[in-house]
Amino acid sequence: MTDLSVVATPAVVIDLAQVDRNCARVAAYAAEHGLTWRPHVKTHKSAQVAARQLAAGARGLSCATPREAEVMATVCDDLLVAYPPVGTDRLRRTSALAERVRLGVMLDSLESASGLSEAVGRVGASVRVLVEMDAGMQRTGVTGVDAAIALARDVDALPGIAFDGFGFYPGHLRSAGPEADAELVRLSTTVSELRAGAESAGLVVQTISAGTTPLLWRSHEIAGLTELRAGTAVYFDRTSVVGGVCQMEACAATILATVVSTAVPGQAVVDAGVKALGREPMRGGEAAGFACVRDRREVPVVRLSEEHGVLDLSGTSWRPHVGDRLQLVPNHACVAVHNFSDMTLVHPDGRVETVAVGARGRGHE
Numbered sequence: 498m499t500d501l502s503v504v505a506t507p508a509v510v511i512d513l514a515q516v517d518r519n520c521a522r523v524a525a526y527a528a529e530h531g532l533t534w535r536p537h538v539k540t541h542k543s544a545q546v547a548a549r550q551l552a553a554g555a556r557g558l559s560c561a562t563p564r565e566a567e568v569m570a571t572v573c574d575d576l577l578v579a580y581p582p583v584g585t586d587r588l589r590r591t592s593a594l595a596e597r598v599r600l601g602v603m604l605d606s607l608e609s610a611s612g613l614s615e616a617v618g619r620v621g622a623s624v625r626v627l628v629e630m631d632a633g634m635q636r637t638g639v640t641g642v643d644a645a646i647a648l649a650r651d652v653d654a655l656p657g658i659a660f661d662g663f664g665f666y667p668g669h670l671r672s673a674g675p676e677a678d679a680e681l682v683r684l685s686t687t688v689s690e691l692r693a694g695a696e697s698a699g700l701v702v703q704t705i706s707a708g709t710t711p712l713l714w715r716s717h718e719i720a721g722l723t724e725l726r727a728g729t730a731v732y733f734d735r736t737s738v739v740g741g742v743c744q745m746e747a748c749a750a751t752i753l754a755t756v757v758s759t760a761v762p763g764q765a766v767v768d769a770g771v772k773a774l775g776r777e778p779m780r781g782g783e784a785a786g787f788a789c790v791r792d793r794r795e796v797p798v799v800r801l802s803e804e805h806g807v808l809d810l811s812g813t814s815w816r817p818h819v820g821d822r823l824q825l826v827p828n829h830a831c832v833a834v835h836n837f838s839d840m841t842l843v844h845p846d847g848r849v850e851t852v853a854v855g856a857r858g859r860g861h862e
């Protein structure tokens with residue numbers, strides 16, 4: 498296959514030259530600020546894309562699922578599973594991974610730490626542990642510095658696992674504007690309290706890990722941070738554009754769609770609905786809709802059925818025709834990519850190749 502024009506739609510198309518530019522930019526930022534770049538792979542779920550991140554300077558990868566970690570272990574020997582290792586399946590697969598790669602796990606409870614300790618003990622492996630603290634999102638992570646240090650001490654006392662530092666996910670900050678200023682100061686204070694408290698308890702803090710794409714270019718303002726986990730930045734998306742993190746040209750993952758109807762005046766319908774784009778609202782953004790046309794950002798997808806996406810043409814004099822093929826930028830690239838079992842790679846030399854989104858789904862080993 499040599500041509501995008503013959504790819505069946507809807508399809509997720511990855512512009513690898515743009516991926517490389519995005520990676521180079523993040524790598525340069527991380528190097529400038531002395532941060533270890535450990536991108537989160539949940540965005541691409543692809544060993545091929547991960548290999549490009551590693552070639553660009555990533556010093557390890559972050560994963561959420563056992564499936565992601567198992568696939569990434571084929572291209573990387575230093576992984577962080579930034580998700581609590583709870584349940585028999587996760588523990589079995591996590592400890593099996595610890596036999597193959599240098600493995601870190603982020604967790605927030607004594608229950609999960611004890612389970613991990615027992616599981617890795619059974620296979621004779623070892624795992625480094627980051628204690629997760631809630632940075633304000635109220636999702637996972639212990640509440641408060643004292644609780645984080647208490648868990649760190651407990652972790653350190655367990656066999657098979659070694660306390661390595663702290664992690665958090667500042668997912669409550671969806672914009673890097675002035676409204677983030679006070680939060681960045683507060684997070685810096687928290688990091689310094691975590692380090693001081695842990696050290697006075699006799700613990701060695703090697704790693705302070707965090708990162709999220711909306712805040713990407715201000716990550717260095719979290720004083721004491723050592724590791725950057727931003728994930729979406731490999732592809733960026735409409736949310737990143739609206740949030741001012743990047744230009745539309747930086748969006749490397751688009752959904753190729755065909756106009757299937759223009760019967761209703763003022764709109765055009767494409768064959769990319771919820772099952773392609775995801776029904777993801779703009780997090781913290783003011784832009785309407787679930788996606789937009791890449792080359793016409795004034796044209797959003799404002800309504801979705803499972804297999805239909807409705808383009809609102811009220812802001813443009815452009816009138817697409819039935820059969821036209823368009824590239825859409827989804828609000829949230831990670832969710833859109835996960836809707837597809839395959840993706841179409843456009844290589845920097847123009848070669849077009851369709852490959853599996855290999856780390857998608859739960860899988861098993």
Ligand SMILES: Cc1ncc(COP(=O)(O)O)c(C=O)c1O
Nearest residue numbers: 537579666709710726727728729
């Ligand atoms: C634990 C964790 N770390 C890092 C990330 C990366 O965040 P982003 O995709 O905003 O860069 C995520 C995103 O969901 C996450 O859940």
